[in-house]
Amino acid sequence: MSHFQGIEVAAEVVRAAQAGEPRAHEAIYRACRRPIYTLIRRLVVRAAIADELFQETFVEVLRNIGAYTGEGAFGGWVRSIAVSKCLMYLRSPWHRSLLYLDNDDESTAPVVLLDGASHPDAQASASADVERALAMLPALTRSVVWLHDVEGYTHAEIGRLLGRTASFSKSQLARAHARMRERLEQPAESTSCTHASSTC
């Protein structure tokens, strides 16, 4: 499940933060920092950029906390700001000039393996393969698979966020799974039925 579902920020803390109480600001930061940073690192693998977006997200959360009306979970509101910032970055000309978001050619896709320092056991565990398979995906495809499969966004929501359609989100998800399967499969097992667009 999404890490945001576990975020508990009491209503009185939110109200205190809306009133400008610095300790409430810090309490919100401490409650949300890890899921927010994890989400941003999954969407934007470059650590330096992720750090900036992380900072920008919290600055915006604290500056605009008065706009949170109490409708929906507070964690969800914070998450929507982080997602919006990440996707804005991924769609920016600045980023597009570095990477080809929709490029099918994996040789030009961003291949940034995650640093072991953040979670030292990852390389040794089975999850390291999943980490690697995710990191090998193009940025936009990885964003779709993470937002849908982990964060629980619907295809319609992802389509709206990307300025595309729900069908686009669905096709990106299928492409992501096909690619991840290729990465995760042993060569001897790579002959069964769900390669890319084939039917068998």
Next chain:
Amino acid sequence: MHARIEHLLSLRDGEPVAADVAEHVRACPICAAELQRIEALREEMRALPPFEPPEMAWERVRETAPERGRSAHLRKLGGAAAAAAVVTLTVIAVVAGHFDRRSGATTALATGEKSLPQLIPHLDELVAQSQQLEELLQKLPDRPRIERVSTAATIDTIEQRIQWLDFQLSNAPEADLSEEQSRQLWRERVELMDSLVKVRYAESSALWF
């Protein structure tokens, strides 16, 4: 025929699929195993360990996000300063343009040369405006160590375009550009420099306030 991955994903997510596809997946051990595999992959992704946020991040956020009471007051001041900056820059541009046009018109009258209409600036005027904007840019404070990604992206995009224009202009003799083509390039350079100065000014104003 086995199910496509799109169909398996729809089944996994509880979305509607054709009845014959659903029936096939139930009966086919290969497709059923594949459905299980993509379900397991989703669980593995959800179980991935979280990342640790950078140290000192809270200190930077606290410094950047002003307290609520203060920020409202400062926003008003910042807005006034930004408005003043835009007015100042506009006045500089208008005055500079006026003097350039006037000197150009005087020269044209003295030489009896047929001048272009005033709304179409001469190449020399555009070059001079571009230089003035360069000088203005040099006078702005250094860029902040921490800034908004969107601002950095905008500045980067403008600077890249200016670099491309400079490359075109520096190769103008070899490229055999007409005066009109050169003028278009210089005009675009002036517009971009103007935008760059405004964005950089707004960026530095945000720091001051």
